[in-house]
Amino acid sequence: MTRAALLLPLALLVACQTPPVARDPSPATGPGYVHDDSANAFGFAVRNLRAEHRNAFFVGKSFFNENWIVAPASPVARDGLGPLFNARSCSSCHLHDGRSAPPPPSVPMTAMLLRLSVPGIGEHGGVRPEPTYGGQFQGNAIPAARAEGDALVFYDELPGRFADGTAYSLRRPRYVLTNLNYGPLAPGTLVSPRVAPIMAGVGLLEAVPEAALRALADPDDRDGDGIRGRLNVVWDARSGRLATGRFGWKAEQPTVFQQTATAFNEDIGITSTLLPAENFTPAQRIPAGLASGGSPEISDRILHDVVLYARLLAVPARRGADRPEVRRGEQLFTELACAKCHVPELTTGPVRDLPELSRQRIQPYTDLLLHDLGDELSDQRPSFAARGNDWRTPPLWGIGLTQKVNGHENFLHDGRARGLAEAILWHGGEAAPGRDRFRALPAADRAALLAFLNSL
Secondary structure, X not given: OOHHHHHHHHHHHHHOOOOOOOOOOOOOOOOOEEOOOOOOOOOXXXXXXXXXXXXXXXXXXXXXXXXXXXXXXXXXXXXXXOOEEOOOOHHHOOHHHOOOOOOOOOOOOOOEEEEEEEOOOOHHHOOEOEOOOEOEOOOEEOOOOOOXXXXXXXXXXEEEEOOOOOEEEEEEEEEEEEOOOOOOOOOOOEEEEEXXXXXXXXXXXXXXXXXXXXXXXXXXXXOOOOOOOEOOEEEEOOOOEEEEOOEOOOOOEOOHHHHHHXXXXXXXXXXXXXXXXXXXXXXXXXXXXXXXXXXXXXXXXXXXXXXXXHHOEOEEOXXXXXXXXXXXXXXXXHHOOHHHOOOOOEEOOOOOOOHHHOOOEEOOOOOOOEEEOOHHHOOOOOEOOEOOOEEEOXXXXXXXXXXXXXXXXXXXXXXXXEOHHHHHHOOOHHHHHHHHHHHHOOHHHHHHHHHHHHHO
């Protein structure tokens, strides 16, 4: 039986379903927003989802959420896991299409990962993978192979005080790779921790014209405000040329398609037409002749559907925006210059293949640019034009629902911040003046700023 035949019953099932819809849609927000603040707030389709995309959306949702399995297996559309992997499904890290968190100390990582590289410039101007363990450390393997080892995180507490005397503590992470099954790491190996960000709104961000991002960039600080946003310029494997990076913590991926194909390959061990090579190195001596899930292991059709699903995920609308405390916090957000990088509003351009995303005013609170956030947040690991201190401005939409959707409030690229206040206090570099002004605010104003952020 062909893969297409096996997928037919699922296709017939989802074609009869209707997409999740917003409650009480407001004319103040566009069709890319939904009015829901439940634990499923990040998993809704845009309100204007077209009938011709409904089937693909639900097929993509299924393959995003279901586990991949070891080949050979009777559900051939879902086999091919590994041989090395971090997770068995996209939703293992993006639970409810949301944000992952670091594990407790001494517990091996499952929903976060460590990127690896060695100094120097790699292919197409990117990183040079660590020669034995590759570009990403993988703590799981199928039965016929050996996992690379265990990745652990530990923390050192750094006490501090706000100007009014209120105490706080920040935690600085330390990473340990242990039980290495393929020998030692290369000298000078660079390690970069990453938690999974929310999926909601990625299609809308992709739809913002490149010209709009270039207009926001100011690498030479021409306006003298101390903010030097820069575009990352990365390799687009699909087009075979350099392109503007938008996705990933260092904006190292140009499109949702490449980000998704890369995650399948590096996180789950699933090959695609775009990335046909298995995710292990010659030095790891994985047994020859292991069964695979085909060549490629994810079909172009299924990969397309997963990408479409991701691109058409809506964003939860703001909540309580008219409360006086929230409005005061929004004012402070501007006064502290947070909005210089977390730009409140962008506009999408025309999107030929998914007109649902076209020409919308959106409020993502990001410029999608790289900014120097100081030595304390540096991973000392460059990626294309991104230096060790550089991080892409993460969107803030939906951030106030993290606890409800994912059961935690761990923020920043490595989840070190236990809440929004700690995340602000870790900001350095270009953001240091804003951080210092936040530290100097009276308690009522600090609470107002956090109330604003939690309304997003």
